[in-house]
Amino acid sequence: MTTISTRGSTRHTELADWVSQVAAHTTPDEVVWVTGSDEESREINALLVEGGTFVPLAEDKKPNSFYAASDPEDVARVEGRTYICSQDEKDSGHTNNWMDPAEMKGILNDLFAGSMAGRTMYVIPFVMGHLDADEPMFGVEITDSAYVVASMRIMARVGDPVLATMEELQADYVKGLHSVGAPLRNANGDDVSDVAWPCNETKYIVHFPEERAIWSYGSGYGGNALLGKKCYALRIASVMARDGGWMAEHMLILKLTSPEGAVHYIAAAFPSACGKTNMAMLDTTLPGWKAETVGDDIAWMRFGEDGRLYAVNPEFGLFGVAPGTGYGTNPNAMHTIERGNSIFTNVARTDDGDVWWEAMTEQTPEQLTDWHGNDWTPADGEDGTKAAHPNSRFCTPIEQLPTLAPEYYEPNGVPISAILFGGRRKDTVPLVTEARDWQHGTFIGATLSSETTAAATGQVGVVRRDPMAMLPFIGYNAGDYLGHWLDIGKQHDESKLPKVYLVNWFRKSDDGAFLWPGFGENTRVLKWIVERLEGSAGAEETPIGLTPRAEDLDTSDLDLTADELAAAIAVDPAEWREELPLIQEWFDKFGDSLPQQLADELDTLTQRLS
Ligand SMILES: Nc1nc2c(ncn2[C@@H]2O[C@H](COP(=O)(O)OP(=O)(O)OP(=O)(O)O)[C@@H](O)[C@H]2O)c(=O)[nH]1
Ligand SMILES: O=C([O-])CC(=O)C(=O)O
Ligand SMILES: [Mn+2]
Numbered sequence: 001m002t003t004i005s006t007r008g009s010t011r012h013t014e015l016a017d018w019v020s021q022v023a024a025h026t027t028p029d030e031v032v033w034v035t036g037s038d039e040e041s042r043e044i045n046a047l048l049v050e051g052g053t054f055v056p057l058a059e060d061k062k063p064n065s066f067y068a069a070s071d072p073e074d075v076a077r078v079e080g081r082t083y084i085c086s087q088d089e090k091d092s093g094h095t096n097n098w099m100d101p102a103e104m105k106g107i108l109n110d111l112f113a114g115s116m117a118g119r120t121m122y123v124i125p126f127v128m129g130h131l132d133a134d135e136p137m138f139g140v141e142i143t144d145s146a147y148v149v150a151s152m153r154i155m156a157r158v159g160d161p162v163l164a165t166m167e168e169l170q171a172d173y174v175k176g177l178h179s180v181g182a183p184l185r186n187a188n189g190d191d192v193s194d195v196a197w198p199c200n201e202t203k204y205i206v207h208f209p210e211e212r213a214i215w216s217y218g219s220g221y222g223g224n225a226l227l228g229k230k231c232y233a234l235r236i237a238s239v240m241a242r243d244g245g246w247m248a249e250h251m252l253i254l255k256l257t258s259p260e261g262a263v264h265y266i267a268a269a270f271p272s273a274c275g276k277t278n279m280a281m282l283d284t285t286l287p288g289w290k291a292e293t294v295g296d297d298i299a300w301m302r303f304g305e306d307g308r309l310y311a312v313n314p315e316f317g318l319f320g321v322a323p324g325t326g327y328g329t330n331p332n333a334m335h336t337i338e339r340g341n342s343i344f345t346n347v348a349r350t351d352d353g354d355v356w357w358e359a360m361t362e363q364t365p366e367q368l369t370d371w372h373g374n375d376w377t378p379a380d381g382e383d384g385t386k387a388a389h390p391n392s393r394f395c396t397p398i399e400q401l402p403t404l405a406p407e408y409y410e411p412n413g414v415p416i417s418a419i420l421f422g423g424r425r426k427d428t429v430p431l432v433t434e435a436r437d438w439q440h441g442t443f444i445g446a447t448l449s450s451e452t453t454a455a456a457t458g459q460v461g462v463v464r465r466d467p468m469a470m471l472p473f474i475g476y477n478a479g480d481y482l483g484h485w486l487d488i489g490k491q492h493d494e495s496k497l498p499k500v501y502l503v504n505w506f507r508k509s510d511d512g513a514f515l516w517p518g519f520g521e522n523t524r525v526l527k528w529i530v531e532r533l534e535g536s537a538g539a540e541e542t543p544i545g546l547t548p549r550a551e552d553l554d555t556s557d558l559d560l561t562a563d564e565l566a567a568a569i570a571v572d573p574a575e576w577r578e579e580l581p582l583i584q585e586w587f588d589k590f591g592d593s594l595p596q597q598l599a600d601e602l603d604t605l606t607q608r609l610s
């Protein structure tokens with residue numbers, strides 16, 4: 001056997017063995033251990049520019065930043081190709097794809113055999129959350145994509161300091177194996193030329209929950225390829241959390257300070273591309289209210305000794321939806337990317353070396369290069385053709401965020417006062433509703449629904465149930481996951497648990513316009529929530545929970561008619577009665593995995609609506 005040239009090594013013996021085995025199987029030309037140094041970053045970026053994956057942006061626009069265009073077929077998460085391969089099929093549940101782990105490994109071993117030929121295999125030691133946490137959560141991603149290395153360096157804490165601690169502890173870690181599935185030598189041993197965005201038509205995003213392992217093949221797109229994010233921090237971590245009595249959730253974490261100086265930490269679960277990043281860096285519109293960011297996508301929550309639920313953001317960067325992000329809607333995100341050091345994928349470009357996407361600026365530039373690399377003018381947009389892909393993304397260091405809360409650095413996290421569930425519903429769901437208790441809150445989360453978005457491949461705009469905004473991310477049986485939520489309520493002092501709310505920024509009038517201005521104006525909803533937590537705001541009992549009356553919301557200086565506000569906050573029992581069979585149909589899919597308390601909650605709702 002020939003030895004593969006290697007840069008770097010480890011004293012973690014089990015890790016060293018695994019890396020050798022993978023290298024022997026995938027046959028890269030070289031193995032490189034990622035150190036996390038600045039010099040390495042320059043080297044990787046230069047390689048990506050040389051290979052055509054990266055186009056540098058103008059230094060006076062976005063310093064040390066790059067544009068990348070993916071293969072047009074590799075633009076989003078592929079839920080149909082995502083598997084939870086538990087030993088027992090029942091542990092995967094009806095919401096996940098499943099295959100017997102041994103059978104799946106057979107398929108994947110064939111695909112990975114020689115899949116890195118002609119390429120460099122990078123080994124990325126990383127930690128999700130803090131390296132000085134009580135139990136640091138290690139991972140190692142092996143990948144043949146330099147784009148993944150550049151992105152992982154932004155999204156997670158990586159490199160030498162992590163590896164040193166892993167070695168010292170001979171620590172356990174999550175094994176993530178990734179290949180774009182585009183070897184640079186064919187079956188005859190002939191060289192194949194590389195492309196700017198290598199990937200494979202065949203894609204598999206596979207999780208082996210008992211082994212805490214992830215095998216991802218064929219895609220270079222964020223959610224499929226940056227294995228620390230959805231694959232580890234949600235799918236694998238949700239299994240660890242079930243086993244360990246904690247929670248791994250698709251939630252932002254916001255610090256909100258009232259004019260009186262009272263601090264509340266709020267977590268919110270909205271499905272992909274439904275407003276987490278935006279709310280996490282909210283630009284408040286009410287005088288004296290201050291919002292700061294702890295996290296924008298993932299929350300790991302554990303109970304503190306005081307009985308409260310504490311949330312940590314395990315990530316180190318932001319991987320945000322570009323379209324819709326602008327100076328008007330999310331100035332803080334704009335200021336973050338202006339500082340540079342970012343990767344922009346599938347956005348449009350301006351003639352002066354900057355990036356652009358729909359709604360970034362009030363005026364659309366006269367001349368752009370679209371995400372396919374073609375010339376684009378506003379006339380091309382008249383038929384709805386976008387200059388940037390709807391799921392185009394910015395990848396940027398969270399430390400550049402001007403609103404980053406100092407508590408982001410707190411290894412034990414922040415105590416959560418309220419959990420918000422929300423989705424895109426053009427009808428039925430009012431602006432805000434308070435759950436009666438934890439069990440009712442779990443029911444609200446379990447029946448959360450939203451119109452699908454471009455964050456995953458497939459049809460956009462179809463209403464689907466998305467429990468706790470975790471449908472694509474629950475790493476085990478969804479019924480057991482809902483049971484875990486209920487157990488949390490039973491095992492802990494309910495008076496110390498967060499209060500639960502349902503929100504909807506996306507309700508529309510008959511003419512199709514959003515009823516609620518959203519974005520910064522969501523401060524008004526948060527103010528009501530904080531006042532509810534403090535016992536000072538009024539609410540009305542409705543069949544679905546407690547909602548504010550118009551006079552309970554602060555609408556000072558809000559550009560909204562009384563009728564529009566009334567329509568935004570209204571609970572229409574007729575609309576909700578139409579929802580009941582849909583919830584029943586959703587619950588039926590769980591079979592005997594559905595916790596009885598949730599069936600009871602549906603009965604209660606049915607009675608309240610009759
Ligand atoms: N109408 C309206 N649109 C919003 C609001 N908040 C966010 N959006 C839009 O929703 C889209 C997605 O928002 P994000 O905040 O990036 O979504 P996310 O939940 O962080 O998404 P993922 O990163 O995919 O998990 C963007 O186009 C936003 O402009 C709001 O309050 N009202
Ligand atoms: O995972 C991704 O690609 C981006 C993301 O946050 C989501 O889809 O929820
Ligand atoms: Mn997300």
